Amino acid sequence: QSALTQPASVSGSPGQSITISCTGTISDVGGYDYVSWYQQHPGKAPKLMIYDVTKRPSGVSDRFSGSKSGNTASLTISGLQAEDEADYSCCSYAGSSTYVFGTGTKVTVL
């Protein structure tokens, strides 16, 4: 149950687009279309931003989008805003009723 690999930090200027990667294996990310992304502000609970690789929950801005290629899932934030500054984590189903989270990425808005 090794963690999925994410970049430690990603930054961008307001209005720009950034992409966060989440790399696993065929046993997790590559093997199932069950990848979710969470936004977490300091001291707060995670908030679901993307589920089932590409789906966006009601109320989440369409500036957030998800995709997957092989063993790597990605979260793209377009039109970056100051409020997007937070930690982002991916999660994948890993088979045998187990789940695995990513190492987490700190997004900084310059």
Next chain:
Amino acid sequence: EVQLVESGGGLVQPGGSLRLSCAASGFIFRSYWMHWVRQVPGERLVWVSRINADGSETSYADSVKGRFTISRDNAKNTLFLQMNSLRADDTAVYYCARDGSLPDYWGQGTLVTVSS
């Protein structure tokens, strides 16, 4: 509105036990699988355990298997995590989360500190 409220955290000595609770409201609790996820402040989220809707199936991370037990009381809309043989590396904020293919709604968490 979906609400999940954890309780039961606190300071416990190594080798001790603690039982966490998660009170659910705003959705049909008995219809959903549920998770426990933990996070050392400043570190990554770590999946701990999952239980199916009627409580008949459970799964655990290797790090807690044999020490932690997840259960639920659908009549009281409550999820539990019994934690035994606690170790220092179990220190974390423990979140309960509803399953919507993966965790979707989360509680605010309860802090468990294992220290002598």
